[in-house]
Amino acid sequence: MTPALQPNPSLATAPACAHCGLAVPLSLVRDHEDEQFCCQGCRQVRALVKEWGFEQYYQLIDRQQTPAAPARVSGRSFEDFDDERQHADATDILDADRRRTRLYLEGVHCAACVWLVEKLPAVLPGVDEVRLNYGSAVADITWRPGRTRLSVIARALDRLGYTPHVHRASRVQEARRVEDRAMLARVGVAAAGAMNLMFVSGALYAGEHSGMASAYEGFFRALSVIIAVPVLGYSARPFFQTALAGLRAGMVHIDLPIAVAIAIAAAASTWNAVSGSGPIWFDSLAMLVAALLGARQLQRGAQRLALERADSLRGVAFLEFARRIDGRAADAAVLEVPLAALLPGDLVEVRSGELIPVDGVVVAGVSSLDNAVLTGEAVPLPVVEGDAVNAGATNLGARLIVRVDATGARTRVGALLALVQDATARRPAVLQTTDVLARRFVFVLLAVAAATLVVTWSLLGPDAAFARVVALLVVSCPCALGLAVPLAMSVALMRAARAGIFIKNPDALERLRHVDTVLLDKTGTLTEGHARIASWHGDALVRELAGALEAQSAHVVARAFTTSPIRPLYAVRSVTEVVEAPGQGIAGVVDGHLVRVGNRGFIESAGTAISIHIEGAAWSMVGQGLSPVFVSVDGKIAGVAGIGDTLRADSMATVAALQQRGLRVRILSGDHAEIVARVAAQLGIAPGDAIGGLTPEGKRDMVAGLVTGPGRAGAVMMVGDGVNDAAALALADVGIAVDGGLGATIVAADIVLTREGVAPLLDVLDGAHRLRGVIRRNLAFSLLYNIGASSLALAGLVGPLLAAVLMPVSSLTVVLSSALTRTFVVSRAPQRRLARGRA
């Protein structure tokens, strides 16, 4: 039964891919070639890089630091990019013959990518300059429409392994940038003002101590007013604006006590400076403004990374183009057009591995569709002529021709995306801890200030009374309180990003505390989301032969063979005479052996009988929910592979750990109920908590019911990856998108994981818990400081000098407390990332 094959002892270790450095699967090793490649994408990119003379790229890659990422080439023509309306949002017209277009590039993963992309002008005439932002993977391309076309540039990028997308969010991002820049300028002015005021005030304090000629004192007082004007008038403006906006909305914002303290102390100091007597607080105020603005700028910076990533993906429409067939003739031209250009009744071509761009009806072709992102079904659905298909499904088999019924928002996936918008709008806003504290703080402060004024006025007269109230306002201005949360948050956000956790919405961290129910999607979240060989019956050598043959195909079964690596025994030298029968199987000659891999009919049609032995194995696979794929070698049945969606390596342990924390873990899936029940049983989840067969609307309504259900104290966390989860993610108290999730999910989620698997969920929970500890400690400290400082001020012991010393000391304590605590960490070594295709 076993073919005459001998294990190859020379292949002790797998060679590294000449492009990306990943281990090359043995079934793809070509003995006669110098360079080995892990995939077709890497092979193509390597060839182009050599052709263009950019081999320096490989020397710039730091393989120790950079995660290996196989190149993906979409092979699109990008003709739709030549339609100016397609990229108007992302294009600036610089002058009559120059344009600057922003493209988001998939696959930017290392510093060398920046070098390679920015080298494009050297090989593409008409491209003046390319600047790539490494963090957001957005390239600014300056090009001349008279000398080149955007599709030419896009094709070049694609062939280098960076599939480009028009960066539609660039206008939104530009607006945020302008705001960020203004904020940075304010921080700079405040910091410069604070430092210069410190010198001037230093002279005044020294003068108070050892005497100072009145001419000099007057001069210094006048200078401090002059320096304070831009700090209080320009830098501090945001405090006044938010405080006022809060008041108009009937809310007490943390900025209100800050604005009140700044306004009153500034007015009193100006009066004192002009009248020539009494304390001047400008140095403390400027320091306060600089510290608070600096902390907020830090938090913005930490959040920007997550926001920009989400923006880029929001800009990347899930479906961007269609291949329209112009005319009914057999040799009609196929043109890539924007979706908006399609009309009902048009015919579009969908190649193997591509997404169906429209809702419509198949008019030609036989294939199978992966609906996992739409419905959560892990098993591909066969389609033939006359079947209705939905936009967003992946064509796994042969080429299909689809007649367009609906595009864009009128498709089923368009309606799902509208649900996400709707759900996002419906979610109630949470009140920040600081704002709750600020409200109490304001009332206490105002009460104490009023009491001080009354008591000291009656005892010491109006001048002393007013001085003490100002001192009270300055020292008890909630500087540390204002720093406590933003600082702790910004440090935590940066740590989280480093641990592969992007927190888009920091409010979610607050809600995480109350989570008592975790809802998990099945396909793509708990499971791999794509077919793998879950069980194999037969000789390992046969499996390698089958793998070598399947490496020639893009079919879902082929992907299962090539992504389920086994310990290599044998090096395949040649694969020839490959014939693929769509929907049935593939045949070819592998090192002289005729190998056939396919369904029962495909094997039996070649006259091969399936042995009782193999038959039994196939039946038990069907019993486990797997699809059997048979392999014959030289006309004899040699093995059977059970193909199915398997659990992720960390699902079992993660679910157990979540349950151990007292959380109720439930599965919400669109897949068939019996498959969901089987997965739940494997994971130790009660059968009642595993719900299958849910539509996206059903998922959303389940979550809505749990979030707003009567008598619920706990919050609901939803974890998912598909479009069918997006609305539920947006509506849940905390929505988390797992790695590999689609743009829609990432837009809807509060937290996006970029590390593979579900184990990072535990890091999110732990990190949020530790962050709460840090915030609590910071707040406790700042409250303690405020009580102490206020008591001193009430006793009339606080002058400008003491305030200028107390304020930075208290702030520094909060800074240290925030910076020294490890909040979000990687609890386990990240797994090696495997090649994973989106399309």
Place this chain on the structure above:
Amino acid sequence: METIFVLLPLALLIALIAVGFFIWAAKSGQFDDLETPAVRMLFDDEAPRVARPMAPADSTRRNQE
């Protein structure tokens, strides 16, 4: 000592110019991307300085460059 009436405003003027430059730099977007310039400076047109561990499959070819 009277010189302080001249020197101090002069010092502040210089500080003002520096702040002006900072505002100009911030508003013209020079601090927008703090990450890419850090990696871009590693590239130059001569021999690369970034050490790279050789991949076994292609070490011979690499040395010819």
